[in-house]
Amino acid sequence: MCGVAALVGAPHIGADVDAAAAAIAGRGPDGVTRWSDESLLLVSSRLGHWDEGTAQQPFVDGRGGVAAFNGELFNLVELQDVLGRPGASEVEVLLAGVQAQGPEFLRRVDGQFALVARCTAEGPVLLARDRFGIAPLYWAQTPGGVAAGSDLGAVLALRGGDATANPAGLTAILAEWAPTGELTPFEGVHQVPPGHVVTVTPSPDGVVLGVARWVPPIGDPRSGATCDEAALDALERAVRDSVRARLRSTGTVACLLSGGIDSTIVGGFAREEGADLGLALCLQGDDLVGERQREVADALGMRLVQHELTPGEVVDTLAHYVSTRRVPLVRLGPVGMTALARRAARGGIRGVLSGEGADELFAGYDSYRLLAARAGAFGDPKRLPWAAFGAPEFGADRGPVWARSYWRGLVAFSTGAGARRVDILRPVADLLRPPLREAVLEPAAAAPMDGTGDPLEARRRLDVENLLGAYLLTVQGDHAWMEEGVELRPPYLAAPVAEWASARPVTQFVRIDQGKVPVRALLPRLAQRRPALAGLGFAKAAFRVDVSFVQRDPAAFDRLAEYAAACPDRFVDHDALTHRIEQVRAAGACSEAESELLTFAASLGILANS
Structure with a gap:
């Protein structure tokens, strides 16, 4: 795997290529290389795992085609055979594949990748990400085109200008613990969603952008497929x-x-x-x-x-x-x-x-059992053998009596309501500023449904x-x-x-x-x-890195509290946060909600000073 950064379109004032290269250098300790022409700049860092074919990136085919990617193709030999290119490198195979078949070629790949490719000298640049999003790929519009890269720091360096926080991206972090879809923590910077390709086409007015899936959504299960x-x-x-x-x-x-x-x-x-x-x-x-x-x-x-x-x-x-x-x-x-x-x-x-x-993929989260129980898959939802559920994902150390009450209470909720990660923060929502506070306090939406009406699918x-x-x-x-x-x-x-x-x-x-x-x-x-x-037994363990663990070392907690206190007031109520920190310090313990709040505030404090 490697790192990649790209600047599509006419060069412009404000692009810091050296900073972009430095941002992806850690991803590729085996070296950083650059390539450019009048309309495209590529920077690649390399972590070598094998040396098949011409491993040097960016790869240039001599006919206007050029590509760099971050990732691995685990069925490389199969892809070489499909294209009639025995011994070709991974990046060469990816470029030749999309040249021959377009982004649909990526459906043949068993691997993880973030790809930047131009098939011809005058053609569009493709930004493609693997079907599950194992490899990251970010992009942002610039005055002359598009900046892209494996790392947010690289994209911000190539775009230039200020990095302004994106409330929607921060809300997603609170709600789902990470930015989802196209969101990032910064205004104007996007993810290429998993299984998608962003097409950047040069035009007299800059670039024309298109976003499309290259892999179909998960289809309905096959009739008759079993687990025998x-x-x-x-x-x-x-x-x-x-x-x-x-x-x-x-x-x-x-x-x-x-x-x-x-x-x-x-x-x-x-x-x-x-x-x-x-x-x-x-x-x-x-x-x-x-x-x-x-x-x-x-x-x-x-x-x-x-x-x-x-x-x-x-x-x-x-x-x-x-x-x-x-x-x-x-x-x-x-x-x-x-x-x-x-x-x-x-x-x-x-x-x-x-x-x-x-x-x-295999329905391992407790939410699946919860939805199945509400749907009557295990019997009458009001008369289930609650002890049979066992310990939940969170609270495994609280004992069987608590676990039975936990399951009984959740199953008894409205069948349309889903358990949400963001609900953990409700006890401290008043310390957040709008719109973050509203995101935590808004009522739970109905459980997701699809065209079949099956909540599990x-x-x-x-x-x-x-x-x-x-x-x-x-x-x-x-x-x-x-x-x-x-x-x-x-x-x-x-x-x-x-x-x-x-x-x-x-x-x-x-x-x-x-x-x-x-x-x-x-x-x-x-x-x-x-x-x-x-x-071996595989009972759920209460393994969690949280602020309660940090509190075991008072000096470490003091440093965390300093970071949190540096969080800008536009995100949290600074006075209320300071008071809560002192309460947590005096108690020598903190709740899960307080742990998430302090981690979030400390992160924003670190960002504000870096």
Whole structure:
């Protein structure tokens, strides 16, 4: 994977190409190169994982075609065969493919990418992003055309001018923990949505822009598709093949072992393919999660690099993350992943396999069981065996009595209301300024529906087509890992695995006690060959990086409070925030709502001074 920055159209005053190159340099420690002509500037940084073909970027074909991309094509040989170009590099294959077939060629790709390509000297420039949004791609209009890049800092440097906060982007961060769709934290700067292409066509008046899907939306499940043993055989082959392809590298690739079932299954297939290194993150003093990760590594027969996160490192890394990524946070999970990525990079690890995507494709979130229960999938919604639901995603440490009340209360809500992440902030909404306050307090909308009227299928479409890309970008994925020079590779998001999942109805993936039923069915198969896996339990752990953890170190909390106090008053009521900080400090603890508020305010304070 690499980084890319581009300036389309006539050069203009204010573009800082050196700053753009510096912004993407961390994504490609193997070198930064530039290319330009009268109407296009490309900057590329490279993190090499293999050297097939002419790996140098930007790639120029000698006939007016030029391209640079960030990502990996895991079915490169297949694509070479389709185009009749044996031995061609990834970027050469992408350029030749879109030259021959247009953006529809991208439907053949099993991989992750952000592509900038011009097929002819006078033709439009295409900005395309992979179907799930694993690789980021931002763009903004400039006085003479368009600036684009893998990094917000690169786009802002090429665009020039002031970086003004975008209320809609900040609202999305509060509501969904990350910018969604085309939104970013800055006015006039957009994401290329996952599975879309932005076409930039030069014209006498500047450029003409078009945005279109290159991949169709998730279709309706196929009639008759099942999860029987033959189907599970096919799923096992697809996941194994995906893991094998994503282990390919001239450098070291590790498996992220969180202690959960998704990453354990990925690790199991990786071990069978010869991988022997695991990577894990735990909190200082959290013996439960740390020991579980060690148990998983032992059962897999893997060496484990385990990073113990301290409160002081959380605050240091938050400042580093926000000032370099230019994205405010509302939760501290990305900070933990960034700290782990930095540890991995110091150890020479260049790629990491993770379990991302399984919850979205295979209905792993509690919201799916909640919707199924309301729809009567498990019986009369008023008389369900509440203990059978088990511990929820949040509050797993509160005990079974609380868990039963939690499920009973949520299922009893109106069937049209959905559980929202933003509702967590309601107790502190009065500390936010408009329009952020109104976004938190507005009534919950009806649960998403699709043309079939099935809330479960509608929920999966929303998760896969909108929320997954945002989550991969900010919460767990690219900005945490790639900008530290480590590539995140999620095997569950391989095209064959996604096609298997989307062909089947969500109802086949959900039971009263669990989701992801087909994924869970892979574990006993692995355990036949590695019996130690059969003895592992995967109860939900109360693993969370939050401000309560930071409070264990008073000096670290004081620094976080200083960042929060620097938040501009147009976003939060400064006096009320200062008073709340003192209350939290005196109590020695904070609620989840207070943790999110302080993280958000601290992020905006860091941005205001960077």
